[in-house]
Amino acid sequence: MAKQLAELIWFNGKLIPWKEATVHVMSHAIHYGSSVFEGIRAYNTPDQGTCVFRLNEHNQRLFDSAKIYRMTIPFTLDEINQATIDTIAKNNLKSAYIRPIAFYGDIGMGLQVPFGQETEVTIAAFEWGAYLGEEALKNGVNAGISSWNRLAANTMPTGAKAGGNYLSSQLISMEARRHGYGEGIALDRNGYISEGAGENIFVIRNGVISTTPKTAAILPGITRDTVITLAKDLGYEIREENIPREAMYLADEILMCGTAAEVTPVSSVDGITVGKGGRGPITKEIQDMFFGLFNGTTEDKWNWLTPVYK
Ligand code: PMP
Known part of the structure; x- marks a missing residue:
């Protein structure tokens, strides 16, 4: 049984107790990664209370990921957005990490997915702190380049946030931790930087900010888009371009x-200190502007915040 992190889970349209939100061992998603x-x-936030960050963009990506796999989500985007808000509210959460998932449940053993099959949809929400730790937010994480490449183009689409893709992320992060790094970074099949196990990457040199392009086997992150938008607002030049491995050592x-x-x-990357080490000034500026959206010091010009308790 997954550790209970909140009271209720939204399961195919209803909020039910966490403990009852279970699936069968023969579920297609468990065997074949079809989620x-x-x-x-x-x-x-101080002004609007609990707010979901970029709710519509995230759930739109859920529908996009489903479309790539010809999976039907038997709810509208608006319904999933509302369900996300309800799940936070009914669990009385002030801040939350929210995990909507659509998957094939008990549809039989065949690998072939019957198109148009009813898809199960669940949404969990719970309190969750800094993923790489509070210390990393301030002083940075030591990262290592993985011996595992990200998925090759036209094998599995990295633009879909699909359960099966996270076997690649697990290999990358397990190897990094085994080598004593806080996080792993993978190269794509062409040898250019792709992304972290669960993060997009920005490399800064001489005031120019570069990030890896959508063709470098990345999940095009919503935070990546946020950082691009905020950095442009701060007046920085942003380049989406292939980045060679050594650019990390020289950043x-x-x-x-x-x-x-x-x-x-x-x-640091592979034990080579990045710049002066720790958190650089442009990173701090972007980070302050990012967290400012939630502590009230950055105006939400983009309408990225959706209040939960109106
Ligand atoms: N890449 C991968 C592989 C990820 O799992 C994530 C986290 N969802 C990201 C990038 C960043 O995406 P986002 O900013 O939308 O969370």
């Missing part, structure tokens, strides 16, 4: 970002 999911955060600053990891500095 698509999201990770979303809600923050407790002034590197940051990783994702819903779980938020905006985390990278202080």
Whole structure:
């Protein structure tokens, strides 16, 4: 039984007790990885109380991931957005990590997915702190390049946030931790930087900010898009381009970002100190602006926040 982290889980349209939200061992998703999911955060803001960050974009990506796999989600985007809000509210959460997932449940053993099959959809929400640790947010994480590449183009689509893709992420993060690193970074099949096990990457040198392109086997993150938007607002030039491995060793600053990891500095790569080590000034500026959205010091010009308790 998964550790109980909240009271209720939204399961195919109803909020039910956490302990009752179970699936059968013969579920297709367990055997074949046939699930698509999201990770979303809600923050407790001073002006509007608990707000979901980029709710619609996340759940739109859930539908996009499902479309790639020809999976039908038997709810509308608006219904899933409302269900996300209800799950936070009914669990009385102030801040939350939210995990919507759509998957094939008990549909038989055949590998062939019957198209149009009813898909199960569940949403869990619970309190969850800094993914890479509070210390990493301040002083950076020591990262290592993985011996595992990210998925090759036209094998499994990295643009879908699908359960099966996370076997790649697990190999990358397990290897990194075994080698004593806080997080692993993978290269793509062409040898260029792709992304972290669960984060996109930005490399900064001489005031220019580069990030890996959608063709570098990444999940195009919503936090990545947020960092691009905030950095442009701060007046920085942003390049989406292939980045060679050695650019990490020569960077002034590197940051990783994702819903779980938020905006985390990278202080070393493969034991080589990034810039002066710790958190660089541009990373701090972007990080302050990012967290400012939730502590009230950054104006939400983009309408990224959706209040939970109106
Ligand atoms: N890449 C991978 C592999 C991820 O799992 C995540 C986290 N969802 C990201 C990038 C960052 O995406 P986002 O900012 O949308 O959370």
